[in-house]
Amino acid sequence: MMTDFPNARPTASHFIDGTYVEDTTGAPIPVIYPATGETIATVHAATPEILERALASATRAQRDWAAMDGTSRGRILRRAADIIRERNHELSVLETLDTGKPLQETLVADATSGADALEYFGGLAADLTGTSMQFGGDWAYTIPRPLGVCVGIGAWNYPTQIACWKGAPALATGNAMIFKPSESTPLCALKVAEILHEAGLPAGLFNVVQGMGDVGAALTTDARVAKVSLTGSVPTGKKVAAAASAQMKQVTMELGGKSPILIFEDADIDDAVSGAINGNFYSSGQVCSNGTRVFVHQSIVQEFLERLKSRVETAVIGDPLDEATNFGPMTTQAQLDIVLRHLDTARAEGATVVTGGIRIDREGFWIAPTVLSDLTDDMTCVREEIFGPVMSVLTFTDEDEVIARANDTEFGLSAGLFTRDLTRAHRVVAQLQAGTCWINQYNLTPPGMPFGGSRASGIGRENARMAMDHFTEVQTVYVGMSPVEAAY
Numbered sequence: 473m474m475t476d477f478p479n480a481r482p483t484a485s486h487f488i489d490g491t492y493v494e495d496t497t498g499a500p501i502p503v504i505y506p507a508t509g510e511t512i513a514t515v516h517a518a519t520p521e522i523l524e525r526a527l528a529s530a531t532r533a534q535r536d537w538a539a540m541d542g543t544s545r546g547r548i549l550r551r552a553a554d555i556i557r558e559r560n561h562e563l564s565v566l567e568t569l570d571t572g573k574p575l576q577e578t579l580v581a582d583a584t585s586g587a588d589a590l591e592y593f594g595g596l597a598a599d600l601t602g603t604s605m606q607f608g609g610d611w612a613y614t615i616p617r618p619l620g621v622c623v624g625i626g627a628w629n630y631p632t633q634i635a636c637w638k639g640a641p642a643l644a645t646g647n648a649m650i651f652k653p654s655e656s657t658p659l660c661a662l663k664v665a666e667i668l669h670e671a672g673l674p675a676g677l678f679n680v681v682q683g684m685g686d687v688g689a690a691l692t693t694d695a696r697v698a699k700v701s702l703t704g705s706v707p708t709g710k711k712v713a714a715a716a717s718a719q720m721k722q723v724t725m726e727l728g729g730k731s732p733i734l735i736f737e738d739a740d741i742d743d744a745v746s747g748a749i750n751g752n753f754y755s756s757g758q759v760c761s762n763g764t765r766v767f768v769h770q771s772i773v774q775e776f777l778e779r780l781k782s783r784v785e786t787a788v789i790g791d792p793l794d795e796a797t798n799f800g801p802m803t804t805q806a807q808l809d810i811v812l813r814h815l816d817t818a819r820a821e822g823a824t825v826v827t828g829g830i831r832i833d834r835e836g837f838w839i840a841p842t843v844l845s846d847l848t849d850d851m852t853c854v855r856e857e858i859f860g861p862v863m864s865v866l867t868f869t870d871e872d873e874v875i876a877r878a879n880d881t882e883f884g885l886s887a888g889l890f891t892r893d894l895t896r897a898h899r900v901v902a903q904l905q906a907g908t909c910w911i912n913q914y915n916l917t918p919p920g921m922p923f924g925g926s927r928a929s930g931i932g933r934e935n936a937r938m939a940m941d942h943f944t945e946v947q948t949v950y951v952g953m954s955p956v957e958a959a960y
């Protein structure tokens with residue numbers, strides 16, 4: 473089973489009906505610590521029997537949960553948030569072991585972000601209200617109803633946060649959730665399930681099952697499942713949305729991107745450099761909303777690149793469990809290989825490497841933070857999501873030109889811009905085709921703010937009050953107050 477590691481130890485592969493469950497007949501999935509390449513645990517993919525237990529217990533538990541008043545549901549979520557905060561250190565260590573992200577990051581951005589979502593939706597759970605309408609003497613009212621059993625499927629970059637961002641609104645609104653983490657980072661969601669149940673969540677309401685895409689596909693098409701919320705790549709999103717839609721299931725799709733950051737000539741350059749660093753190298757670039765196409769006004773590009781290069785080269789690359797480290801490895805060997813291939817292609821297509829561009833000579837999956845310049849919009853590194861620490865710097869001279877180029881992509885997840893001219897900021901942002909935009913900031917995602925993508929980057933939004941809409945459907949009730957008239 474699980475190899476021992478300090479303070480953070482899920483005790484089996486799955487969490488079903490309020491308890492850890494093991495079934496070693498499922499295919500083994502090694503859990504590899506990305507900083508060293510060592511296998512630190514093994515989980516087993518869910519068998520059909522495991523999936524049946526998860527689906528049956530969720531279906532059973534959801535009815536009573538939906539009947540409970542929102543205040544009581546919310547109290548449990550808020551208690552779970554408190555427990556997460558108390559255990560932040562051990563959960564952050566687990567997140568680092570699962571993903572390789574530096575502890576300096578995971579201490580502030582992962583379990584705490586999950587707790588923020590549980591707290592936020594815990595507070596809102598009591599406020600699930602409908603509306604009423606008057607039609608002469610008659611009237612109608614609406615009741616937001618939970619959907620039933622919802623499935624959450626996660627990517628590997630934010631395993632705790634994704635489990636909480638999906639679980640919190642689903643549970644707050646009276647649904648059950650079955651969560652399938654990424655096969656690359658299977659551990660953290662188990663702890664979320666354990667803590668939710670410790671906080672008083674009735675058994676069966678947040679089940680975690682492991683597995684590859686086939687397990688996600690089996691859950692997506694099960695008749696007992698009402699909704700699928702996926703965080704993953706665009707190709708997976710298309711498959712999952714198609715399979716769910718074929719059965720009229722609702723979907724939320726949080727997918728990939730190739731987002732632009734526009735840096736105008738009047739921007740505070742140090743802020744812009746900070747935004748570009750945060751939007752490209754945090755989590756070693758494995759962030760969906762990263763602004764990987766950085767358009768810098770021609771008049772300041774040289775100064776921008778100089779300051780950027782000197783700051784990026786101070787990144788502390790090393791043991792992710794050392795709190796001084798601020799840049800970690802890629803989460804998987806496969807992702808490292810993808811990034812290295814992209815760098816070869818970029819060089820072959822004529823890109824200049826401003827800094828980085830090389831594999832770091834350590835055990836594990838390491839690559840240096842990389843800045844590319846001398847690029848054109850048609851180059852592969854400018855068009856495709858790389859999902860690694862690779863920033864493409866492009867130049868522009870004209871506002872309309874840069875807006876058109878920023879929008880020239882199939883994606884529409886995020887966008888950012890840096891300028892001191894507020895009129896321009898709002899004028900430009902209104903023309904950007906992106907679901908989530910930042911002005912003079914980048915990648916901050918408090919739970920009270922809707923987050924998600926347009927175009928190929930997604931359907932629906934996570935977080936904020938509107939996530940409650942995505943986990944409920946409206947039942948309309950017409951109330952007749954007069955005698956019924958009929959033709960005969």
Ligand SMILES: NC(=O)c1ccc[n+]([C@@H]2O[C@H](COP(=O)([O-])OP(=O)(O)OC[C@H]3O[C@@H](n4cnc5c(N)ncnc54)[C@H](O)[C@@H]3O)[C@@H](O)[C@H]2O)c1
Pocket residue numbers: 625626627628629630652653654655683684685686687688689690692703704705706707708709711712725726727728729759760761857859885924925930
């Ligand atoms: N928009 C967001 O909020 C957001 C956040 C994080 C990551 N992402 C995106 O996720 C991608 C990286 O993550 P990844 O490589 O884990 O993505 P992925 O698409 O390979 O896998 C995502 C999840 O889907 C599952 N899956 C694969 N095939 C499936 C199928 N046919 N049916 C059901 N489930 C299936 C996988 O097992 C995994 O759990 C990037 O494109 C990134 O931009 C988006």
